[in-house]
Amino acid sequence: MRRLAALALLIAAPLPAQAQDYAEVALPDPAQEAQASRLMDTIRCVVCQGQPISGSNADLAGDMRRIVRERIAAGDTPDEVRAWLISKYGDWVSFKPQVKPATLPLWLIPLVALVLGIWLVSRRLRRHH
Amino acid sequence: MSRKLLLWLPFALVFVLFAVFWLGLKNPDDRIIASNMVGKPLPEFSARAAMPDRPGVTSADFTDGKPRLLNVFASWCVPCVREVPVLLRMQQQGVEIVGVAVHDSSPALATFLAQNGNPYDRIGLDEGGRAQIEFGSSGVPETFVVDGKGRIVHQHIGVVTEQDVPQLLGMLGKAQ
Known part of the structure; x- marks a missing residue:
């Protein structure tokens, strides 16, 4: 590892003189x-x-x-x-994607879908008990 | 009955969603990227003179009250050749055209201008595409209408054809 680093340094060293x-x-x-x-x-x-x-x-x-x-x-x-x-x-x-009014659906739809899904599932589960 | 339909609704929605994804994959998004700089002042830039007989280009050249065309082009750009005659005719009608040559060199430009004619009052070499990115331009050729206050009022993407001339002239007339 040390040797590798030294080698990398050796290769890189002459470069900063030129414009990168x-x-x-x-x-x-x-x-x-x-x-x-x-x-x-x-x-x-x-x-x-x-x-x-x-x-x-x-x-x-x-x-x-x-x-x-x-x-x-x-x-x-x-x-x-x-x-x-x-x-x-x-x-x-x-x-x-940026968070701004036009992209709000993008961020909110997954949350709304998750809440809706939990609600549906919990309703079905409750009925079975 | 309606309850059963309601239960299938989520599956139907997911199906529609995947159909949309699939169509999106079939038709990859390959659209023209319009600059977000239209309506804004020309950003600060400078492109050094490409030709010995014509000055280079800086943003300060655009604020003297005279509307101009700013043509982003390159000598290596094949479609750019097609718009030169149209630009030359516009120049004869008194339109001042400023050229910014992207990723280009003076010798290559000299050949290009000798073969096709020179519609430009100024030509700047845009090294490293810095001016092009400042304009929000995504390719060559592109032509911007810049008003006398140095504000970008219009972006024309692609070759300027005879059909585009009346619209551009109209904008230059209005863009005092």
């Missing part, structure tokens, strides 16, 4: 990279729709990954970056 292209290269800070990649998994590619930008080969997806990593590195929170992208492309660009 964050479209393909992870952020040096693992915590920030984890934040960025969690976010990139939930941002939809506007070219190859249905794919997240983390797994798309489209140029525009690479451009978005670069901006996402740069903004996270600059201290933006993932929610701020998501909101920025939504301000450009609309809710559609995010795989994570």
Whole structure:
């Protein structure tokens, strides 16, 4: 493990001298990279729709990954970056549905269905006893 | 009888739900993503000059009171070739067209403009697609109508054809 880490360091060490292209290269800070990649998994590619930008080969997806990593590195929170992208492309660009009046049914219907189901089942059970 | 029907209702609803899912899988969602920036001020951006004889593009160029077309294109974009004659005719009618070339290079653009003509007063190189993402544009070609105050009033997605010209001219006339 130690040797592996040393090897990784050896490979990575010459890189910071050059400009990093964050479209393909992870952020040096693992915590920030984890934040960025969690976010990139939930941002939809506007070219190859249905794919997240983390797994798309489209140029525009690479451009978005670069901006996402740069903004996270600059201290933006993932929610701020998501909101920025939504301000450009609309809710559609995010795989994570927002909580707002128009999406309330999405969040409430499962709850209503669950309550209704429990009520129906409990009624039937009571009748048997 | 109606009680029995009521009991089947949840099953029917679930069946309908799965039918909808199945149809969704059969017809994958492949839609045009409209920009969320229409109606908002042109965001701050700058794209350095692509050609030696024409300036680059910044958001500040759009606030002098004159409405313009902002054309997002690329020399590698095949359909973009088809709209150049239409853009040239609009330019002859006094429309100022600003080009932002996405993922492009000056030599490739020089060839493209020499072959097809140059309808642009300014051409900026959009490196890394930064301006394109600022506009909320999801592909090339796309054409935005920007009013004299620098507000995006319309987004045209895809090739500008002869049929689109009256609408665009109308918007440019209105968009003072």
